[in-house]
Amino acid sequence: MGKVIIIGAGPAGLSAAITIAEKGLDVLVIDEYMVGGGRLLGQLYEEPNGNWWNGIKESKSLVERAKNAGVEIQLHTPVSNIERIDDEWVIYTESEVHYTSHLLLATGAAETPLPIPGWTLPGVMSVGAAQVMTNVQRVKPGNRGVIVGVNVLSSAIAMELKIANIDVACITLPKMNIPTEKSADPMEVMNSLLHVSHMAPSAFVKLGSKLMTNDFMKRMGITFFPKNGVKMWDIPIMLRKAVVEIYGDGKVEGVKIATISPSGEVVAGTEENISADFVCIAGGLYPLAELAAVAGCPFYHIEELGGYVPLHNEQMQTPVEGLYVAGNITGIEGAKVAISQGVTAGLAIANDVLGGGLESNIQQAIADIETTRDNAYIQFHPEVKEGKRKLQQYWEEHQNKSVAITL
């Protein structure tokens, strides 16, 4: 019996690997980064119950458990292509080619950039890059930053920068253009913030979420939103200002911000400069599905899941033989959901390799994903469950179509 191969050593890939190895099968995990843990590595926040979620610690313990279970982890190894030849998956890396009957893609998510004038200057980075520098590599991205893009991820990372003693001048919106449209619309941003208000120890935001349950109140909220922002962890969050340009001679020296109308238009004559030596761009996350795409898996665009996701069923199995997916590749959610999905995919794979016997464990694991999702502290999209429902429907349509073809 060959070994199961998993691409991605994030929480999804590692928990799948542990699950499979504990069933007595050989597992190889391949990851291009130099440490295991994926995007879990950068995470650091306090949960409502007072516990700290420390991504480095969680990653170490997953890697440790995987190694103890006999999982082989190969780091520094980008996978550049996969293809199905005869009845096997062929996995191409720079130095080696691997073969397996069961392949799990757990490649996570990527960040959407927001192009604003000056965004190509050195010192401009994605907010995730600032997170990795600060929490994983322990290097300050700069002394004083501006975060462009107001969302769950940028507010979480702003707090992490704060803990690391890095000054964040403000979190504000990008100037509106076609690619930034949604992130630049104060009303839209306000809406998406309201469901994460439990994360904000700010009386205003907490109170606001109770008051602003109808559209009228929301519009009032935006119209009267203080121009200088509302402070969260002492960092002004400005929904009525936007960065119109990042300036600097050869590197970031600051940003030019302006007041914007409730619908996002710049109010002429309100521009002012804020000095900064780095700028973080936070445009949100989308599932990183390159490998599923080159493998020929069908895809559907589901806004609530963050973009195009590979078609799969509840057991994390795609319609392509021997190909499974788990974690953020299936939709943007927190690390705990990724872990539960990894366990489910691991059980589904083990069940298939061993010829059955794990059906009830799989049902339990599927139910666990639901519970984890319901209790998730971080939720990237308020309608993620609706997204999952759509996906299930696409899956059923696809199954019916395939049945029709075989008949």
Add this chain to the structure above:
Amino acid sequence: MTDNKMIICRCEEVTYGELVETAEKFGCTPRELKLRTRAGMGYCGGRTCRSAVDSIALAATERDISEITLKYQPPIRPVSFGKLGDVTK
């Protein structure tokens, strides 16, 4: 600096203005916009500009929800020429 002069595709140095103008003139799908301007066709494989190119084209055309708008092509990570031709079982 204006939006029009802003670089969207860094590898091929394609500006926002060029992309918007082309998309409007030809009513391009994302793929057509890429082929006309070379945005996303440089050595990074469109890793940075993909979503921007997509949204500019989709401002005027309908998204096909069952097909990734800008196709991924292997190799999806850089591979040296020597290694690329050197695969044996």
